[in-house]
Amino acid sequence: MDDDPVVQGILKAISQKRLKPGTKLGEDALAQVFETTRIHIRQVLAHLVSRHIVTHFPNRGAFIYRPTVQEARDIFAARRVLETTTVATVIDKLDADMRRKLKQHISRETGHDRNDRWASLALTADFHILIAELAGNSVLLDFAKELMLRTSLAIATFEVPGSPDCSPDAHPVITDMILAGDKAGALAAMNRHLDEIEHRLHLGATAPDPDDIVAIFQDIGIAPARRGVA
Ligand SMILES: [Zn+2]
Incomplete structure (x- = not known):
C-alpha cells in the first residue's frame, strides 16, 4: 500500500510540511485531486491511520495526526536508538561506493538553493534515510522512513515558525x-544533532486543536461548556 500514488502524494505533502497536523482530509476533495474513487481514498486513509499518520474521528472524518508532547519525545528517543545503530553499521561496512553516495548527498545539500525551503526539507530528511539505506537493513530502513515522517509531524506541531528541520x-x-x-565522534555528533532538533521544539505546551470550533468558542467564552450528551 505504501507504493500507492495517493499514499505517496499525502506522505510527500506531509514531509514537505504542506499538509499540517490537524488538517482535515476530505474524501471528496482527495478523490477529486487524485482522480480516483472514494472507496480507494477510504482504503488509503485506513492505511495511514495504521501508520500513525492520520487520525480518524467518528462523524468528523480523517485528519493529519497531531502528536502529543510525550509522543514527540518518544519519536526522538526512538531516533537516537535507531540512528546510532545505523551510523555505527555504516562505519563498520564503509566501502568506496558508500563513501561516494555520502559525499554526493552532502554536495547536493550544500549546493542547492537554501531559500527553496521545500527542497531543503526533503534533502535534510534524505540524509537520515540515506544512512539507514547504507546500513543495509531493510527493516531498520522502514522504521527510519516512518520516524522521519513522524518527526515532520512533531516539528510541524511544536516548532517555532520558520526553523529548519x-x-x-x-x-x-x-x-x-x-x-x-x-565511530565515537560520529555517534556523539548524531546524538547532539537530534538533541538540537528536539530542543528547538516547544514541547512545554500543547496548542489547542485548530479544527475544534467548539473549543475555540469556549476559549473566548461564547459556547457553554460541553456536556456528556449522548
Ligand atoms: Zn539532520
Whole structure:
C-alpha cells in the first residue's frame, strides 16, 4: 500500500510540511485531486491511520495526526536508538561506493538553493534515510522512513515558525566523522544533532486543536461548556 500514488502524494505533502497536523482530509476533495474513487481514498486513509499518520474521528472524518508532547519525545528517543545503530553499521561496512553516495548527498545539500525551503526539507530528511539505506537493513530502513515522517509531524506541531528541520552544518560534520571512521565522534555528533532538533521544539505546551470550533468558542467564552450528551 505504501507504493500507492495517493499514499505517496499525502506522505510527500506531509514531509514537505504542506499538509499540517490537524488538517482535515476530505474524501471528496482527495478523490477529486487524485482522480480516483472514494472507496480507494477510504482504503488509503485506513492505511495511514495504521501508520500513525492520520487520525480518524467518528462523524468528523480523517485528519493529519497531531502528536502529543510525550509522543514527540518518544519519536526522538526512538531516533537516537535507531540512528546510532545505523551510523555505527555504516562505519563498520564503509566501502568506496558508500563513501561516494555520502559525499554526493552532502554536495547536493550544500549546493542547492537554501531559500527553496521545500527542497531543503526533503534533502535534510534524505540524509537520515540515506544512512539507514547504507546500513543495509531493510527493516531498520522502514522504521527510519516512518520516524522521519513522524518527526515532520512533531516539528510541524511544536516548532517555532520558520526553523529548519536540521541545522545546516550538522550533516557535513557527521559525514566527515563517518568517512574518517571515527565511530565515537560520529555517534556523539548524531546524538547532539537530534538533541538540537528536539530542543528547538516547544514541547512545554500543547496548542489547542485548530479544527475544534467548539473549543475555540469556549476559549473566548461564547459556547457553554460541553456536556456528556449522548
Ligand atoms: Zn539532520
